[in-house]
Amino acid sequence: MNADVVPDSEHRGLIERLPQRLRDLAQLARFDRPIGWWLLFWPCVFGVWLSGAGPQFVLLGWLLVGAIAMRGAGCVYNDIVDARLDAQVARTAARPVASGRVSRRAAWGWLIALCLIGMVVLLQLRIEAQIVALASLALVAAYPFMKRITWWPQAWLGMVFNWGLLVGWVQLRPGMGDNWDALAAIYAGCICWVIGYDTIYALQDREDDAMIGIGSSALAMGARVHAGIAAFYGAAIALWGLGIWLYRPDVFAVLALLPVALHLVWQVVSLDPADPDNPLARFRSNRWAGALMAAACFVVGNAGA
Secondary structure, three states: OOOOOOOOOOOHHHHHHOOHHHHHHHHHOOOOOOHHHHHHHHHHHHHHHHOOOOOOHHHHHHHHHHHHHHHHHHHHHHHHHOHHHHOOOOOOOOOHHHHOOOOHHHHHHHHHHHHHHHHHHHOOOOHHHHHHHHOOHHHHHHHHHHHHHOOOHHHHHHHHHOHHHHHHHHHHOOOOOOOHHHHHHHHHHHHHHHHHHHHHHHHHHHHHHHHHOOOOHHHHHHHHHHHHHHHHHHHHHHHHHHHHHHHOOOHHHHHHHHHHHHHHHHHHHHOOOOOOOHHHHHHHOHHHHHHHHHHHHHHHHHOOO
16 A cells, blocks of 8 residues: 555545546645534435425435535635644544645645535525535634644534434424424534544554644543443433424334344444444444434424425
């Protein structure tokens, strides 16, 4: 494998076949690691399907394009801000900006290009959803700095990565105020879900993060990381259950959460921080957790429709 292909690339063979310039840009936007845009996309699906408006495949197609583009833009921005820190961490030292293969000027140009794609997607939405989407930009801009000032940057990431839940909901239910309590509970549950899975991801960098003095929930939990992840996953299921009950007070609706709850239990039980490959595999399995939660939202939102 080429030295400039980062160790956690999912599509190493494809990435290696690209010309160097395209390879660097693809890695800068994390196109070689689709788990990120899956995790950004699934909350959009939660909001769309919970609204009860049916499958909405065209809308979801646009939101998927937006998730890919804006996750890429967020990664480029993060790498510009974190270039010096990334250069000090073994797992991230080969990233294009940190290694010097892509200049900051070129990275800003690529960021603008990705944002323009996001703008095209934004224009497909009604004005209320556009306003909600744009309101996330302050959260996105502040995220790279959270690890410098708090042990819990994962909580901030949770607010950012689940904003699509609100966008998808408002796109289809702009005047629906009676269910905002249910939506707030589900959004809070999604934040707990992100804290759980991003703590698993952060297990890979605990030693390097401690050495260079940046915070993470994996460091904050220390030896109790298993219990901490279990607690946040448990809180996610409890809050999702509360939100579903507030939205549709039916025991069978709440039982739609059983598959995703079992999947999260499996993640905690099978997590082995001592195995270098295990945390990354458990983190990536959250694409299936998102799919199971999306299915639950479809059942709850469209039951009896």
